[in-house]
Amino acid sequence: AAIEKGDYRHFMQKEIFEQPTVVAQTLRSYLRPGEQRVALPQMDFDITAINRITLVACGTSYYAGLVAKYWFEQFARVPVDIDFASEFRYREPILPEGGLALFISQSGETADTLAALRHCREQGQTIAAVVNVPTSSMAREADLLLPTHAGPEIGVASTKAFTCQLAVLAALAAHFAVKKGLMDREEEAEVVEHLLEAPACLNAALDHDEEIKEMAHLIAPARDVLYLGRGADFPLALEGALKLKEISYIHAEGYASGEMKHGPIALIDDKVPVITLAPSGPLFEKTVSNMQEVQARGGQVVLISDRKGIEAAGEGCMATIEMPKVHPLIAPLVYAVPVQLLAYHVAVAKGTDVDQPRNLAKSVTVE
């Protein structure tokens, strides 16, 4: 059956709003809620013997991988080597014996990622793939297929595939940690509980749609926009900037908050909006102090945080977007929503072709 937009104006908008449902759907196949356990598919290799993960992807899928690097290292204490597929193959990567190579792709057909997968297979790596299209080349060629259940994604700019990739990767990182004896029953139950909260938190984030639509006119005239984040939310800053570039054609850059003073701060004036992703938590104060460096130079900040964060640092911001208070593990999923909606509404305000942006393809099958 043809996929319809229903009441939505664009596929991208529909796909953003599908996220609570498809993330829940994806989590269902990786968790056993009743027992509060993670439940990954059977693996015919010894996961505890894996001493390094090589992660390879492109575009938005690469940013999901960057988030996962924080999780694998933090929870499972496995070092992660991550690269763009197009760089990976040509830098003669050193692959550890008995290593796991993990590929992330919505389409399962991106030429660079597929070529990297085949290269790793030739090098004797175990191949795992997080893929949304179950009939794709990558799905067929992987030793361990970890499907996302996002359903068909039509909008060229990826949205729901991204949050579903994060859901799978979080479950996989927890599974690693459990198998390695780094996460006890109680901690596992806690992680499962937080992951199960994700769909409701995504819904709460979507409730801010109208408000984000209203603030889009503040961003639409900008020539450059900066996105800042720290830790596992830094890749979200990169993803936010990518979404805005892709569909609104505004130049945007994502930066690690603490790195801003080493360059991008030179760009700051009252014409460069700075979108700051800062859930309250251990990294909050540091991010806020970077944000204040922006404000001291006349920069116009949009603070995306929870109530506590906004109460502490919202004053003097051009705008704030309040997210539900979430566990740091699911913050990257939840904070994806406001950056997607912001890009979407800015693009609509500018009148661009949201679902078919110029020069871009849904699946890039040339290297």
Ligand code: G6P
């Ligand atoms: C293209 C799409 C992006 C996507 C990237 C990787 O550039 O426009 O939305 O993130 O390819 O695609 P994949 O299917 O491998 O995730």
